Amino acid sequence: MEISFYKYQGTGNDFVMIDDRDHSFPDKDLALVQKLCDRKFGIGADGLILIRSKPGFDFEMVYFNADGSQSMCGNGARCAVEFSRFLGIIGDQTYFLAIDGEHQAKIVGPWIELGMSPVSSLANAAGDFFVNTGSPHHVRFVENVLEYPVVEKGAEIRYSGQYAPKGTNVNFVTPLSEDEIYVRTYERGVENETLSCGTGVTACALVYGYKNELHEVKIKTPGGDLKVRFSENSDGSFQNILLIGPAEQVFSGKIEINMKKT
Numbered sequence: 496m497e498i499s500f501y502k503y504q505g506t507g508n509d510f511v512m513i514d515d516r517d518h519s520f521p522d523k524d525l526a527l528v529q530k531l532c533d534r535k536f537g538i539g540a541d542g543l544i545l546i547r548s549k550p551g552f553d554f555e556m557v558y559f560n561a562d563g564s565q566s567m568c569g570n571g572a573r574c575a576v577e578f579s580r581f582l583g584i585i586g587d588q589t590y591f592l593a594i595d596g597e598h599q600a601k602i603v604g605p606w607i608e609l610g611m612s613p614v615s616s617l618a619n620a621a622g623d624f625f626v627n628t629g630s631p632h633h634v635r636f637v638e639n640v641l642e643y644p645v646v647e648k649g650a651e652i653r654y655s656g657q658y659a660p661k662g663t664n665v666n667f668v669t670p671l672s673e674d675e676i677y678v679r680t681y682e683r684g685v686e687n688e689t690l691s692c693g694t695g696v697t698a699c700a701l702v703y704g705y706k707n708e709l710h711e712v713k714i715k716t717p718g719g720d721l722k723v724r725f726s727e728n729s730d731g732s733f734q735n736i737l738l739i740g741p742a743e744q745v746f747s748g749k750i751e752i753n754m755k756k757t
């Protein structure tokens with residue numbers, strides 16, 4: 496069976512995007528997801544996203560990490576919004592469903608303003624922090640993140656007993672100024688450093704904003720620049736969280752897939 500795909504990237508986090516409004520993609524075939532994401536034997540990507548029809552929403556976004564596991568993906572959601580506009584499903588605003596619930600988003604020029612799920616609390620984790628922004632994130636502030644052994648230390652934390660069995664994503668942060676941070680991320684399900692992680696930079700921005708009484712944080716990542724805006728409630732929870740950044744279609748193509756005999 497031949498399928499059409501589109502390749503998108505959001506600050507260097509890259510995705511195979513499939514228009515699956517007819518629900519024909521074999522989403523139980525995780526070996527196929529892994530193959531399509533494989534950078535040598537497939538198309539190559541950090542993850543794969545299906546756009547599906549969903550009553551009550553403009554669309555549903557189904558996200559798979561490269562290893563076939565599922566979670567919420569912030570950069571991927573921005574790409575899903577841009578892809579849905581490209582397909583003519585939406586204009587410049589949308590209300591869609593993802594694994595962590597409903598989301599609003601707005602396209603403002605080259606930027607997508609993505610509403611993220613509310614965050615109930617920041618937790619301390621052995622001197623670091625833990626935040627769930629739709630996917631789980633460990634946040635560690637370090638002296639010089641550009642020199643930090645992200646993959647080695649990231650894997651250590653990701654596979655540590657405190658996060659077993661599901662694991663977590665791991666972010667390392669160095670402040671650049673009073674309202675800007677640099678973030679590098681080890682991503683669960685990619686099992687490597689990615690050039691950026693949307694839910695990850697959101698987690699880091701909430702922690703930095705909490706520590707410095709900010710409601711908007713600029714973030715630099717190896718894959719590009721992002722902004723996070725939010726409001727904090729008196730009980731320490733966060734809402735009106737916006738992840739703001741670009742999303743770009745890089746190329747499109749067709750690929751032959753062997754459907755598993757079911």
Ligand SMILES: N[C@H](CCC[C@H](N)C(=O)O)C(=O)O
Pocket residue numbers: 508541560564565566567568569570571630631664682683684685691692693694695
């Ligand atoms: N690897 C993450 C999901 C993708 C997160 C990232 N790509 C983003 O932009 O939020 C996890 O397993 O929780």
